[in-house]
Structure formats: C-alpha cells, structure tokens
Amino acid sequence: MKNCVIWTRVSTKRQEDNGGSLDDQRCKCEAFAKQNGYNIKGYFGGTHESAKTPGPLLKEMYHAIKKDKTISHIIVSVVDRFSRNVGQASTIIDELLKQNVVIVEAATSIDTSTREGIMMIKFKLTLAEWDNGNRTDKFISGRKHCLESGVYCGAAKPLGYDKHGKSLGTTFTINDKGKLIAKAFRWKLQGLANHQIINKLAAYGLEMSKQKLHHILTNPFYAGKIRHKMLEGKLVDGNQPCIVSYSDFLRVQDILSGKTGVYKHQKETPRFPLKRHVLCSKDHTPFTAYTVKRKNIDYYKCNLNGCKTNVSAKKLHYKYEELLRTYNIPKVLKPILHDIISTMMLSDNEEQRKNERLLKKQKTEYLNKLKACKIRFGTGDIDEDVYRITNEEYQEKLDNIELELAQCQKELSNHKEEVDEVFLICCKLDSLWKNSSLEIEQKLQNLLFPNGILWDKEIDNYRTFDENEALSVIARISRSYENKKEDFPEGKSSKVKLCA
Ligand SMILES: [Zn+2]
Structure with missing residues (x-):
C-alpha cells in the first residue's frame, strides 16, 4: 500500500465558482486514490481566503512529509493547483522530488516518477500559465474598452x-x-x-x-x-x-499643490474694462488699449490716423469712478432696490436653510444615541467603562455638530446684514463698478451709457450729462434690476463678486 497526502487549492473566488471548488478537487483525488490503491494520510492546501501565496500551506505539508517518511506520493487534481505560476510550481515540484516524493495528477494519472513525467507536468504548467495569461489579456482589453468609452466599470465604486x-x-x-x-x-x-x-x-x-x-x-x-x-x-x-x-x-x-492661495473671485482687476466703451470726443472713434511693456503702464488711445488722443488707463479709470460717484440712487428707488437685492441673495439663504435642516437631523440622531447609551448603562447592559467612552465619543460628535450649526445659524442671521451691505455697495455705483468682474463692469457701463461715453482731451475729462440725463440713468438701472435680475449682478454670486 502506497501512502499519500492530498493537496487541494483554489487561488481565487472565480476559480472556485467555475467548478474548481475544493470539495470537487478533493472528491476527484479521493476517487483516484481508491482506484489506484493509495492510503490517504492527510489533506493539505487552502482556499482563496487563505494567504495569496501558497507558502505557509506548503510548509505545513513539507513538515508533515519530513515527519512521516512513509508518505511517498502527493495527489493533486491538476498540477497547476500548486501555483498558477510556472516558476513557482516547478520549484515546488523540484523541492518534493529532492525528498523522494512523487506528485500524481489525478486527472491524467501522469506522475513525476519518470523524467518524461516531470517534463510533461512542467509543459502542462506552462500551457496553463499561457492560458491564464490569455484570459487576463481578454479581461483587460474588455476593461480598457469600457474605460476608453467613458464608462468606469471597475469593481470599486467611488464614494458619493x-x-x-x-x-x-x-x-x-x-x-x-x-x-x-x-x-x-x-x-x-x-x-x-x-x-x-x-x-x-x-x-x-x-x-x-x-x-x-x-x-x-x-x-x-x-x-x-x-x-x-x-x-x-x-x-x-x-x-x-x-x-x-x-x-x-x-x-x-x-x-x-500650493501654486495659488485660495482662489478668489476676480483676484485680478480687469485690465481694460473701458475698451470700446469710451469714444474719442473729436472723431467718435472707440478707444483701443495697449501696454508699454518696458514700464508696464497701460494706455487707451484713439486709433484714427492723425488723432493723437492717448490717455493712461489709470487716469481713465479713476475719472470714470469719479463720474459714477456723482450719480446717487434717488431715495424713492432705494426700497425697491433693497427688495431686489434681497431676492437675488435668497438662493444663498436657501442653501443655508438646507444645511441647517441636515445638521439638526444629525444632532437629533446623536442625542438619541446618547440617550440609548444612558438607558443601556442604567439597565446594566453595559459597564461603566464602555458607557464613559461611548458617552465621550458621542459628546465630541455633538460638540462638532453644534459648532457647525451655530455657524450656519449665524450665517442665516447675517443674511439681512449682508443684503444691507450689498445694497450699500449698489448704491455706490463707483465702488460697484470698481469691484466687479469684467463682465459685470461692462454690463454696468452699457446700462449707464448705452451709446458709450466721450472722452474730451481738451478738458481732460468725460463729457458730463445734465441732471435730467442722470435721472434717466438711474431709472434705467432700476428697471433693469426689476426686469432681469439675473442679468445684473448675477444671482447668488453677486455677494462674493461685489464684496471681493
Ligand atoms: Zn480721436
């Protein structure tokens, strides 16, 4: 009677699912042993749940073989059960041969007792590895195709x-x-x-x-x-x-990456907001702009041949602000404007209200947990140590939630103040213009002076309007606010843009 041990192993969950289960392998090996007169002295191997490398499991088997010199054969269902890697499996086979242990493959009856047998088994291992590699390639090209088509088909699911x-x-x-x-x-x-x-x-x-x-x-x-x-x-x-x-x-x-600090809305002031808006008073040509790189100074100029009107951007901007400062929103229009700004900023407020609701829900949840913990301590389900630690942890979470909630509520109450603040800025057209993004600057310019404004070289200033025209300008602004709120300091970002 020949003594043997049986080695079974699956290396992945997939192998197990594909009919290569441990039970299945074991059955085949046992049937083979019975038919060929082997006496089974032990079982070795593992499952996909064990360590990825067969090392520790093999050591266990080597140890048993060394201890019991009567074991002469190892039965495996298929040789690649030792390892899917040819090199690794060959080493295992050689190691066992040194100890005069013969490996028998139950599926084919091929064994390592002869040189031909060893060759055939190693050749089978090579084939198995090649096949396995092929399967991986197919698997990979499928994944790659998905990814290239914009479909993230990986097993991992990104949080959120x-x-x-x-x-x-x-x-x-x-x-x-x-x-x-x-x-x-x-x-x-x-x-x-x-x-x-x-x-x-x-x-x-x-x-x-x-x-x-x-x-x-x-x-x-x-x-x-x-x-x-x-x-x-x-x-x-x-x-x-x-x-x-x-x-x-x-x-x-x-x-x-620390390349920029915090991103600020319109960190850089627009360079030439008045380009094409200001016209030369002599020939009504829209100004163009340029920079003298050597001195890094910006200029506006009239491009008409022979007209040498040329103004520094600094002066043109400053005088524009000065001009805007002379227009004040009339008292009667102020409540309307205030109302409009409040509505514009409501979406911001809405977001904060949502936050508040979320945080309150979290707070209730932890308060309930805290209460449940107290009850369990009271009824003796948990001891004092556990109670104290859990209590502390919940309390810490609650503190954090409270902090966030307080900030959220502060922001809600700040809403009114913020509206007032924005209102104040809007009443001051000069600072509104100065602090806005290029887009809003240009909208404001077109609103104030739809046909552009003249720059008079002789008086070194803009051509001013009479009182009536000023009033019509204000009326135009109010109408614009009412009719297309989103068009002029747009929506919720207005706060950031205006106050930046
Ligand atoms: Zn000109």
Missing part, C-alpha cells in the same frame, strides 16, 4: 456615487454622500484647510480620514473624468454626473 448596471452599461448617480462631497470641494475653494473640512463633513454625518479626503479632492472622477493606469495617462470624459465642475476641480488642484 451609486452604481447601476454592468460593464459598458454601467451608469452612476450622485447619492447623499456625493452631495456632501460637493460641499467639501466648495469649502476647499473657499480656502478651508483639510482638517476643517473633515470636521465639517463629520458634523454632517460623513466620517473620513485625511488620506481619504485628499484622495477625493484629487480624484478627477468627481469632475466627470476618468483616469486609469490602463488609459496610460489619458484623461477620458466619463458618463458619470459631475460633483464639481472641471474648472473648479483644477482650481482645487492648484490650491492643494
């Missing part, structure tokens, strides 16, 4: 998204966590440090490590792009909805 469908049919939707991640990007743009963002997120109920946050803020997936090593550095437009716009995402990257 729900995944639907499979392979090329994969789609994503933004979930509640995704909405919080959108806030994280906004907070980063506002200049918050990562640890502040982590605290804020925690207050809203999303716990996250520093590494995870960094990973999220640098992951272009959230800006609708796909980056993958299979795409070799190419950035592909994905089919997933954006959580942050790509331009904002790039700004966040700049902030993270």
Whole structure:
C-alpha cells in the first residue's frame, strides 16, 4: 500500500465558482486514490481566503512529509493547483522530488516518477500559465474598452456615487454622500484647510480620514473624468454626473499643490474694462488699449490716423469712478432696490436653510444615541467603562455638530446684514463698478451709457450729462434690476463678486 497526502487549492473566488471548488478537487483525488490503491494520510492546501501565496500551506505539508517518511506520493487534481505560476510550481515540484516524493495528477494519472513525467507536468504548467495569461489579456482589453468609452466599470465604486448596471452599461448617480462631497470641494475653494473640512463633513454625518479626503479632492472622477493606469495617462470624459465642475476641480488642484492661495473671485482687476466703451470726443472713434511693456503702464488711445488722443488707463479709470460717484440712487428707488437685492441673495439663504435642516437631523440622531447609551448603562447592559467612552465619543460628535450649526445659524442671521451691505455697495455705483468682474463692469457701463461715453482731451475729462440725463440713468438701472435680475449682478454670486 502506497501512502499519500492530498493537496487541494483554489487561488481565487472565480476559480472556485467555475467548478474548481475544493470539495470537487478533493472528491476527484479521493476517487483516484481508491482506484489506484493509495492510503490517504492527510489533506493539505487552502482556499482563496487563505494567504495569496501558497507558502505557509506548503510548509505545513513539507513538515508533515519530513515527519512521516512513509508518505511517498502527493495527489493533486491538476498540477497547476500548486501555483498558477510556472516558476513557482516547478520549484515546488523540484523541492518534493529532492525528498523522494512523487506528485500524481489525478486527472491524467501522469506522475513525476519518470523524467518524461516531470517534463510533461512542467509543459502542462506552462500551457496553463499561457492560458491564464490569455484570459487576463481578454479581461483587460474588455476593461480598457469600457474605460476608453467613458464608462468606469471597475469593481470599486467611488464614494458619493451609486452604481447601476454592468460593464459598458454601467451608469452612476450622485447619492447623499456625493452631495456632501460637493460641499467639501466648495469649502476647499473657499480656502478651508483639510482638517476643517473633515470636521465639517463629520458634523454632517460623513466620517473620513485625511488620506481619504485628499484622495477625493484629487480624484478627477468627481469632475466627470476618468483616469486609469490602463488609459496610460489619458484623461477620458466619463458618463458619470459631475460633483464639481472641471474648472473648479483644477482650481482645487492648484490650491492643494500650493501654486495659488485660495482662489478668489476676480483676484485680478480687469485690465481694460473701458475698451470700446469710451469714444474719442473729436472723431467718435472707440478707444483701443495697449501696454508699454518696458514700464508696464497701460494706455487707451484713439486709433484714427492723425488723432493723437492717448490717455493712461489709470487716469481713465479713476475719472470714470469719479463720474459714477456723482450719480446717487434717488431715495424713492432705494426700497425697491433693497427688495431686489434681497431676492437675488435668497438662493444663498436657501442653501443655508438646507444645511441647517441636515445638521439638526444629525444632532437629533446623536442625542438619541446618547440617550440609548444612558438607558443601556442604567439597565446594566453595559459597564461603566464602555458607557464613559461611548458617552465621550458621542459628546465630541455633538460638540462638532453644534459648532457647525451655530455657524450656519449665524450665517442665516447675517443674511439681512449682508443684503444691507450689498445694497450699500449698489448704491455706490463707483465702488460697484470698481469691484466687479469684467463682465459685470461692462454690463454696468452699457446700462449707464448705452451709446458709450466721450472722452474730451481738451478738458481732460468725460463729457458730463445734465441732471435730467442722470435721472434717466438711474431709472434705467432700476428697471433693469426689476426686469432681469439675473442679468445684473448675477444671482447668488453677486455677494462674493461685489464684496471681493
Ligand atoms: Zn480721436
């Protein structure tokens, strides 16, 4: 009677599912042993759950073989069960041969007792590896095709998204966590440090490590792009909805890499807002602009041949502000204007109200947890140590939520003050013009002087209007506010833009 041990192993979950289960292998080996008169002295091997390398399991078997010299054979269902890697499997076979142990493949009856047998088994291993490699290639090219088509079909699901469908049919939707991640990007743009963002997120109920946050803020997936090593550095437009716009995402990257500080809305003042708006009083030619690079000084000039009207930008801008300062919004129009600004800024307010509701919900949740913990302590379900630690942890979370809530409510009460502030700025046309983005500057200019304004070289100033015309200008502004609010200091960004 020959003594043997049986080796079974699956290296991946997929192998197990594909009919190569441990039970199946074991059955085949046992049947083979019975038919060929082997006495089974033990079982070795493992499952996909064990360590990825067969090392420790093999050592166990080597040890048993050394201890029991009567074991002369190892039965495996198929030789590649030792390892899918030819080199590794060959080493194992050679190692066992040195100990005079013969490997028998149950599926084919081939064994390593002869040189031919050894050759055949190693050849089979090579074939198996080649086949395996082939399968991986097929798998990879399928994935690559998906990625190149803008479908992120990986097993991992980025936080903040729900995944639907499979392979090329994969789609994503933004979930509640995704909405919080959108806030994280906004907070980063506002200049918050990562640890502040982590605290804020925690207050809203999303716990996250520093590494995870960094990973999220640098992951272009959230800006609708796909980056993958299979795409070799190419950035592909994905089919997933954006959580942050790509331009904002790039700004966040700049902030993270320290290239720019916090991104400020219109950090640089527009260089030539009056280009084409101011006309030469002599010939009504719109001014063009240029810079004397040597001195880095900006000029406006009349481009008409022979007309040498030429003004420094500094002067033209300053005089424009001075002119605007002479126009005051009449008293009767002020309440209307105030009302309009308040409405414009309401969307900001709405966002804060949503935040407040979310935070209050979180607060209630933790208060309930705290209460439940107290009850469990009271009834003796948990001991004092556990109670104290849990209590502390919940309290800490609550403190964080309270802090965030207080800030949120402060911002809500600030709303009225902010409206007043913006109103004040809007009443001062000069500072409104000076502090706006180019787009708003130009809108304002066109609103005030739809046909442009003349620059008179002789008096070194703009040609001024009489009182009536000034009043009509104001009326025009008020009408514009009422009719197309979104058109003039637009929507919710007005606050940032006006106060910058
Ligand atoms: Zn001219």
